[in-house]
Amino acid sequence: MQYDFTSLIDRRGKDVLAVDELGSGKGHSPAAPKESFDAIPMWVADMNFATVPTVPQALAERANHPLYGYFDPSDDYFNAIINWQQRNGVTGLTRECIGYHNGVLGGVVSALNVVCSRGGKVLLHSPTYVGFTSALSNNGYDMVLSPMKQDEAGVWRMDFEDMEEKLRTQNIHAAVFCSPHNPCGRVWERWELERAMALFEKYDVTVISDEIWSDIILEGGKHIPTQSVSQWAQQNTVAMYAPSKTFNLAGLVGSYHIIYNKRLRDRVEKEAGLSHYNEMNVLSMHALIAAYRPEGQEWLEQLRRVLTENVDYACRYIKDHFPGVKVARPQGTYMLFADCTEWCKAHGKTIDEVEKACWDVGVAVQDGRAFHGPCHLRMNLALPLSRVQEAFDRLDKYVFNT
Numbered sequence: 001m002q003y004d005f006t007s008l009i010d011r012r013g014k015d016v017l018a019v020d021e022l023g024s025g026k027g028h029s030p031a032a033p034k035e036s037f038d039a040i041p042m043w044v045a046d047m048n049f050a051t052v053p054t055v056p057q058a059l060a061e062r063a064n065h066p067l068y069g070y071f072d073p074s075d076d077y078f079n080a081i082i083n084w085q086q087r088n089g090v091t092g093l094t095r096e097c098i099g100y101h102n103g104v105l106g107g108v109v110s111a112l113n114v115v116c117s118r119g120g121k122v123l124l125h126s127p128t129y130v131g132f133t134s135a136l137s138n139n140g141y142d143m144v145l146s147p148m149k150q151d152e153a154g155v156w157r158m159d160f161e162d163m164e165e166k167l168r169t170q171n172i173h174a175a176v177f178c179s180p181h182n183p184c185g186r187v188w189e190r191w192e193l194e195r196a197m198a199l200f201e202k203y204d205v206t207v208i209s210d211e212i213w214s215d216i217i218l219e220g221g222k223h224i225p226t227q228s229v230s231q232w233a234q235q236n237t238v239a240m241y242a243p244s245k246t247f248n249l250a251g252l253v254g255s256y257h258i259i260y261n262k263r264l265r266d267r268v269e270k271e272a273g274l275s276h277y278n279e280m281n282v283l284s285m286h287a288l289i290a291a292y293r294p295e296g297q298e299w300l301e302q303l304r305r306v307l308t309e310n311v312d313y314a315c316r317y318i319k320d321h322f323p324g325v326k327v328a329r330p331q332g333t334y335m336l337f338a339d340c341t342e343w344c345k346a347h348g349k350t351i352d353e354v355e356k357a358c359w360d361v362g363v364a365v366q367d368g369r370a371f372h373g374p375c376h377l378r379m380n381l382a383l384p385l386s387r388v389q390e391a392f393d394r395l396d397k398y399v400f401n402t
Contacts, residue, residue, distance in 0.1 A: 080293075
C-alpha cells in the first residue's frame with residue numbers, strides 16, 4: 001500500500017504545540033510570522049505526516065466500547081514490542097525485561113535515581129538534547145559534558161580521550177547516552193558503541209541509553225542497540241524506547257524500557273512506580289500494538305525514503321546557496337543542526353537576528369543554543385517536501401541572501 005506523505009494537513013486548533021504556541025511567548029517558542037506569511041512549523045520534533053492508518057482504526061475500535069476501566073498490559077502489547085525489536089537483531093527478549101514509562105525522560109530520571117545520588121555527576125555528550133538538560137537539572141544532577149568533534153568529513157564523533165579523562169577524574173557513576181544522537185543525527189557504528197561501552201565498563205558507569213529515535217534511520221543506515229554490543233552492555237544498560245517519534249504518537253503518551261539485569265530492573269521499576277502516576281493509558285496500549293503491525297513496518301519504510309529525500313534536499317540547498325552555513329548530514333532522526341557561525345561573522349549578524357529573520361517569514365526553526373550549539377539552528381524536516389522547499393526558498397530570499 002502506498003501511504004500519503006505529500007498532503008498538507010491543517011493542524012491549527014488540533015492540540016499541536018508546534019502550531020498553536022507560535023507567538024505565544026511560552027518557553028522557547030518562535031515568534032509568529034508577519035501577516036503576509038503562513039507558518040511552517042520546523043521547531044518541535046514531531047512530524048507533519050498522518051500516522052499509519054492502523055493506529056486511528058485501532059483507537060476508534062477500542063473507543064467505541066464504552067468502558068475504560070482498570071487493566072493490565074496484554075500479551076499482545078508485549079509480543080508487539082518483542083517482535084518489533086527483532087528488526088534490529090534483538091533476540092532473547094522476554095516480557096519480564098519490558099517495563100512501561102509515561103515518557104522517556106521520566107524513565108531516564110527513574111534510572112538515574114537508582115544508580116547515583118542526587119547531586120551526582122552524569123556524563124553526556126554535547127551538543128545535548130534540551131530535554132536531558134531540563135530533566136537532569138530539575139532533579140538535582142550535575143551534567144558533565146563531553147564535547148563531540150567533527151572529523152575531516154564533518155561527521156560528528158565521540159571524543160574518547162575526553163570521555164576517559166572525565167570518567168577517570170570526576171567520580172561519575174552514570175552516563176546518559178543518545179542513540180541515534182539528538183540533535184546531531186549520528187547513527188553510531190558498532191566500533192564506536194563498543195569503544196564507548198568499554199570505557200563505561202572500565203570505570204563502572206551504568207548507561208541509560210535513549211533510543212527513541214532508533215526507528216528513524218535514513219536510507220543506508222542501520223541502528224545497533226546499545227545493549228547488543230557486549231555482555232557487559234546488556235547487563236549494565238537501561239534502554240528507553242517509544243513508538244511516539246516513529247509514528248507521531250507523542251500526544252498519546254507511552255514509552256518503555258528494556259532492562260535485562262533483574263536487580264537493576266527491579267529497582268528502576270520500583271522507583272518509577274513510587275509516584276503512582278506512571279500508569280499506562282489503554283488507548284496508548286492499543287496504539288502501540290497497531291503501530292507495530294506489518295502495516296507499520298511498511299509505512300515506516302516509506303517514511304524513511306521520504307525523510308531521506310527531504311534531508312538530502314536540505315543539505316544540498318544549504319551547501320549550494322548558503323555560504324558560511326555548515327551542516328553535517330544526519331544519518332538518523334529528521335532534524336538538522338545547522339552551524340551559522342561563519343555566516344554570522346561574515347555578515348555581522350547575531351544568531352538572534354538570524355532567528356528573527358527566519359521567524360518573520362514563517363520558517364519556525366528552533367534556537368540551537370538550548371542544545372549547546374552556540375550559533376546553531378535546529379530544524380525539523382518531517383514535512384511534505386513541498387513545504388521543505390518553500391521553507392528553503394524563503395530562507396534564501398529573505399534570510400541568508402537578502
